[in-house]
Amino acid sequence: MAPLTLADPADLGARALMVLVLILFLAGLGLALGSQHVVKRLIGVGLAQAAGLVALIGTADGLGALAAVQAGFLALGLATAVRVHEAYGTLEVDRVDAQDEADTAHGLAPGDGDRGDDA
């Protein structure tokens, strides 16, 4: 397979493929940054990373190791999501944040602005 190239304006197929990759990347980015559900965010991260990996095809060697790291990253995220669900009973970001704030208010895990004043 010949490498993709944007440098050749006549290679419309490669350009169209690159546009599709960019759309996939933006869709993943939107999901990762815009969703309230943790698993949807992780899926968005996975999509965006997969798009980045496809964009690198033909430009360099060693993509297999990179793909393995990406898969590990996603698996780690999902495993942590399971633990968060066990601890909070939800995977909605705003509900997790609300419970964290409640924890902070009860002095379980203080963050900024509490219990550390100079008084």
Add this chain to the structure above:
Amino acid sequence: MSALVPPLAALSVDTVPALLLAAAGIIALLPFRVFGLWVGALVALGAAGLAVVSAMVQGGYHAPAMALMAVTVAAALLSAGGAILRDLPAEKHTLVVPLVLAGGAGAVGAVGSDSFVALLTWLGLTFAAYLALAAQGGSRDRGGSAAALQAQIQIGVSLAMALMGAGLIGQTTGAAGLTDLATPLSAAPGNRSVLLGLGLLAIGLSGMAAVAPMHLWAAPLQARGPSYGLVLLGTIAPLAALAGLVRLVVAAGPVVPGFALALALLGALSAVIGSLQAMAGRDFRRVLAYALTAQAGVALLAVALGGAAGLSAGLFHLVNLVLVGLLVWLVAAGLPSPTPTLALDGLLRRSPFRAACLLVGLLSLLGAPLTAGFLSKWRMIEALIAAGHAWAAALVILVALASVFYCGRLIERAVFRAQGAAFPTDEPPRTHPLTLVPTPSLALALAVCLYLGLEARGALAVAGGAAQAVLAGVGGGP
């Protein structure tokens, strides 16, 4: 010298990441817990020694940088020994050492990588390993798991941006790495795909380096994660990403109009935001995380605008940040979690040695005279003024003044206040001899930090040589 150590010269510093990674795999199969920790520590020390000797033989930029990172990994692993036993149940000990080694391999590999794919693979490995460690904090505090998950998402997004940026650059120019970037970039001036790719790559690396405004993952994770994770995620992983960002600035800055200035503005923004957040912070660990974000911004500013002298000063500043990071995070790791600033009250009377380490680390962070931090800031200011960017030099001074405020507040609590009854500052019982392991690492970091403050000619010469090697490697200068 190479004739004296032919086996080491043949092995070369490039084998260090592979050595650490192989050790991680083997130790993961060992059924022993504490034994695995000792084996891991010995392998890390051996790898660090190999890296140092190979760096003396090889010279250049990569070898000293990889050696420094390998020594830091070994120190962090040794230091983490006590905290591991204190923080986690025994059944998780076998998991920790392989992850520390794998993350260290990624950091060492990242600072030695030229190709985009290798750089991002090693960085991805580092963050995956250390975030897996951070997620273990949830066994004590459920907020630790939530913070680790948020960090995974944000760093995952940063990695995706960097990948897409590298892909766009590669598809447009054919450049596969930092060393072959300058020529194709200068041949395609103003190409929108290249500019988009550079921007995405820079933003992605900034996010992993905890440069503001992409640093939001760092402070919550540091505040809620397990103690040993602080040393790793606060020092090693972001600095490996920052080293990649510095090399990108040096490679692309001279040939892409406006790129160096854009990165300088990003650094300035990070310095300002990090300083303001550190000044407002009331949690010790958060203050440290924000302070390092500010310092990373200062380094980026100097490298982007200061020319060769700025690059040399910026690299010296990175070395100083490694030492300061080890000192302050190791002290933080020894305090109970969570850690409001009043947990520092009476530290001098409770633990004079750790108070001294914290004092030296914070003084170097704020740039007090007779510390390495003073020299690095002085050199950066000189370089920025010489390059005609007085505003940037003024910003470095302002950031130093801001750090006097928040570091001074921490020093005042640790040194001058008595232990209060409002916060339980008693540490968990030390039941195992390995909990004393952080002391030698702290002592080493303290000694090097003090030495560089008094006699830094050698370190400055290495930083200058490294700057020349970087400039020669990428074929240009900022």
